[in-house]
Amino acid sequence: MDIIVSQLMTGLSIASILMLVALGLAVIYGVTGVINLAHGEFVMLGAYAAWALQTEFGMGLLASLVPIFIIMAAVGWLVEVLVISRLYDRLLDTILATWGIGVMAQQAVRLAAGGELRYVQMPEPLSKSVTILGATDSAYRLFILFVALALFAVTWVIYRHTNFGLKLRAITQNRAVASSYGINASRIYRLTFAYGAGLAGLAGALVSPLKSVSPEMGTNYVVDAFMVVVLGGTQSLMGTLASSGILGELSGYLAFYSNDTIAKALVLLAIVVLIRFRPQGLFTARVRT
Amino acid sequence: MNKNRRSFLKATAALGTVSLVGFPHIWSKNASLARAADGQIKVGVLFSLTGTTAIIEESLNKATILAIEEINAAGGINGMQIVPVVEDPASDPATFAEKARKLVLSDKCVSVFGSYTSASRKAVLPVFEKQNNLYWYPTLYEGRECSKNVIYTGAVPNQQQDDFVPWLVKNFGKRWYLIGSNYIYPKEENNYCKKLLAELGAEVVAEEYVPLGHSEFSSVINKLKAEKPNVIFSTVVGDSVVALHRQYHAAGLDPATMPMASLTTSENEVAAMGGEAAAGHFTSAPYFMVWDSPENHKFVDAYKKRWGADKVTHFVSEPSYFQVHLFKQAVEKLAGSDITPNTIREAVKGQEMVAPQGKVRIEPENLHTWLWPKIGQCQADGQFKILKQSAEWLEPVPYKAYPNQKCTAEGLKQV
16 A cells, blocks of 8 residues: 555656656747757756855755746846847757757856766755655655646746736737737747746756756756657646656656666657657647647 | 969978888887887876766876876886876767777877776777777776776776675675666676675565666665665666665665665765765775775875865775876886887786775786775765775686686686
């Protein structure tokens, strides 16, 4: 019994990390259509920001979450202004440009902070385990689950219930028409990109106490994030939520009953098969084209 | 004008070619064959400074450079300075082979110090065998290799496990869970471990491999909770080590009853996972930073002075350091006109020195190194406490898991 609960919690925990990492990517891609290959590096920069705030200013992880979001949103905003805004509607160029930004970010961090693995302390009150229905689980993992759901809810509310979100959806459906009604599309894009980068930074900071922090850590996360977004459907927030849930539970159970190597292969295979028959992903937003 | 310049270039190129190939015998003894021209001895330094394994290889580069600088500051080798040619193979085996070729063929290095991963060593091996040059490999590795062109100064499985496995069985019990990264090193180590466990009557409850770079261990931890093994034998490498320890700690598992016994967790990984996640787990290695010997104090002080007070030394950086000194001892015995990879290999056979870990020796038969295995338990301050050192130095037996094969000076023999 407790193993079943443990395994369920494990799946949810994997899912919550997947969703944290994928949410920013989904927001950026869903709205602006930019495939941001530097997303993994935004995650990495967030983790390094947590490390820097901790070692330079002695700030705990929880206290540094808000500054990290602001710093990374500023980074995203700058990247949008300097590079992305000049490349809209040029898909291949944005892929190349964001990839280049990612490589530069990796090397910049390596030069500034060195190549060794870095340590970010887990918040003291969360570094123990708790018991749920007879199964023990890490308090910190539950905390990540909670934060991931909260961030999803915030994003959902912004998207569905604010004036900004209304403009967002209008642009997503038809940019030309939306612009002709006086919506400043480039401003909306800029804010979206900043928000997505801020989310990525939060993801990096939050996973850093469970995993390791290194200049190359982003590469793995960007692959995971793309899996989630591709499976969920590129313009659907609900799709992101559902597909991270499915992928998390699936890889958790497969890894439990076989091993992580096989689980990874099978999950990728499942996605390939699904995309073959349903290229738009599980969920689709109705968009007039 | 243009045409003139072009013919000028052609003429220069032709002259250059003539001077390269035209008079092969005049300076060859000093410049080409002996490769110790102008009172300089060129060596290659081939550790990744970028890419995924740069994290660890940077420290190997630093230990190598430190040793070279020490030797040069003390007057070099018979008055000749060692000149390091540093290349960055970028954690990519193909680039390793390409840079190795450059170091051997165009820089004419008499030896190359390099590699951390087995993949990169396997990639450069054909270069060194074909050009009959020498590669100095400082990393502990899976054994099962016999080349007269590689000097191996890291531990092979028998040197890490012969003391460690029986000690763990005695102190913790007979149910073992083997976990490693999915490549050759963990598989060969586990092969040997299973052999030892079978002799001790212990049981392997699971043997499992995670992808390289894997960082999500929650399912593994659930399996550990279900199986409740006495010992978790870990050959997970790189940043996965950090993730596994941190998640083990966060899940509230207790190293007092279910310790991880690792062949790959050094001070480097411990610094990244934090003392609280590392405390209580065990590592077997010939070297720990806290080892109390005058040679080690000297090494650690020099390393920190050269590269920064927050830097750590570990069981791969120590061989990176002492193997350069062994190189020096070997070359010292040679006449300045006779320094070639061949003569260096013959001179290094049986060479001994007191390294930071203790007195080491190059085994003449298989060019591996006699080492001093130790068992360390990690403490909350991020350093190891050494619980046990082997009674005497241990012979390297690279084919210990394969009793019908033996590595000799003449190559691999079937027995």
